Amino acid sequence: MNSNLPILPGITGLATAQDIAPKSIAESLLDDRSILEKRLKLQLERPIDEVDNQEIRRLISSLLADFANNDSQLSENTLKALFINWAIFEQWCNDKQVISLPSSSQNFIQFINEKKSLVKMNTLSQYRWAVSKIHLAAGLPSPSHTQKAIDIVTGIRKNKVISSELVDQAQPFREVHCDAIFELWRHDPNPLISRNLAILVTAYETMLRESELARIELSHLTYHEDGRATLLIPFTKSRKSGEPDTTMLSRQCVDTIRKYLSLDVNDSVYLFKKMRRNGKPTSQNQAISRYTIDRVFKQAYDCLSLNRPELLEGISLWSGHSARVGACQDLLSAGYSTLEVQQAGRWTSGQMVFQYGRNILAKESAMAKARWNK
Structure with a gap:
């Protein structure tokens, strides 16, 4: 068998519709993939000297093509x-x-x-x-x-x-960092800085993963009379049923987003537009990449390193996941329960809350409280 079988669309030597035609009543009740899997299993169970290597290659290629086209x-x-x-x-x-x-x-x-x-x-x-x-x-x-x-x-x-x-855990981007960057960047006229500030504040408040943050569309925002907004989250890593989540955005976050949008640089369906380093938008209407989000957090880290280095003591370079970690730690420090933080971060269990907040939770343990004054 060929050890270099391709695993992307465009595979040659695939089974044809005639090849997949059911040969029994049992097969007629199956879908095409199940028929291919059944026939491959029969081939693999044959004695070695009776195996049809060409047929095995064709069945494997067809199954991989099915996977690539239905992923x-x-x-x-x-x-x-x-x-x-x-x-x-x-x-x-x-x-x-x-x-x-x-x-x-x-x-x-x-x-x-x-x-x-x-x-x-x-x-x-x-x-x-x-x-x-x-x-x-x-x-x-x-x-x-x-x-x-x-x-x-x-x-x-x-x-x-x-x-x-x-x-390995992403370094925390906490509220103190978010507020410091907000003060440093809020009056910057550069559209790129305005967009990046909106990314940082939104990432912190929503606790979204990088891919979820990048996919926010303008239509997902519902503005309220009190200056806040509701963000619709139609798809997350932990919720794939099609039932959307929602989260609230503060007035500060909404003001930051509105200032960025007022610069009239976004003609995309996505909230965060792809932009060049000179602050001009690109002609692409695709969602920004996670690498772009990582660069935004690196830019924020470099800015605080220069202007507020005391805030970065013990913290190395941030990544796009840092806001999720930092927000988790801030909520635990503020006294919210593990379950409340789990719900805020849209985790299916408390495992990640314990992982991200283990040092904070240690302070709240029964023994830590019992021995607090010792």
């Missing part, structure tokens, strides 16, 4: 991460001169064992997810799902915890 359940960023992490495994297989698709569980275990000392557990988990996702997309059993592979990954995770490897 609406995955966001653009998720797809990018999938292919980037799969490419790392595929390159490793090429270097070892072993087949990447389908991969044996033994080869996958060797890959994980070689990578475990080079990357953190989160990255290993991304590798495992990508390898599994591509195999399942191709109608193949995942090499990471054998009991031995599961046990080895579990053991690696345990050893990394014992060795005190901590999960």
Whole structure:
């Protein structure tokens, strides 16, 4: 079998409609993908000397093409991460001169064992997810799902915890930082600075992820007589049912957005327009990228480093996720419950609240309170 099977649209040698035509009543009750998966499974279960390698290649290619053409359940960023992490495994297989698709569980275990000392557990988990996702997309059993592979990954995770490897966390962009940047940038006439300030304040107040922040449309805003506004959030990472969330924007946030929009530089459906560094809008009407949002936070960090360095003590460079972390910590510090913060951040569980606010929550523990005056 070819170890370099493409995994994007444009695959050749695909099964035709005639090839997928049901051959039994049972198959007539299935969709095309299920028929392909059923036939691939039958091929894989044949004795090695009876396997039709050409048919297996064609079935795998057809299943991958189906996945590539019906990937609406995955966001653009998720797809990018999938292919980037799969490419790392595929390159490793090429270097070892072993087949990447389908991969044996033994080869996958060797890959994980070689990578475990080079990357953190989160990255290993991304590798495992990508390898599994591509195999399942191709109608193949995942090499990471054998009991031995599961046990080895579990053991690696345990050893990394014992060795005190901590999960990387974005540096917090807190209210004090947001207010300081607001005072420094609020009167700047540059449209780019005006847009970037609106991005920062909106990111902090809404606790949106980068991709969600970038996708805000002008039509998602409903302005109220008291100067505030409601933001409709039609789609989030944790809510994919089509039922939208909403969040309130403060008067300060609304004023910042209105000032930016009053500069008449936005002809896009999106709230945050793509702009050049000179402050002029681009002709593109696409949503800004997460890299743009990262640059905005870097610009804010550099500005405070120059003007208010005392606010950055113990804090390294921000990223687009920093406002989400900082807002979580501020809400916990203000006395809001873990559940309230979880709801504000639209998390499905309290796990991330505990992760982002572990130092703050430690101060609120029963023992910390009992020994406060000791």
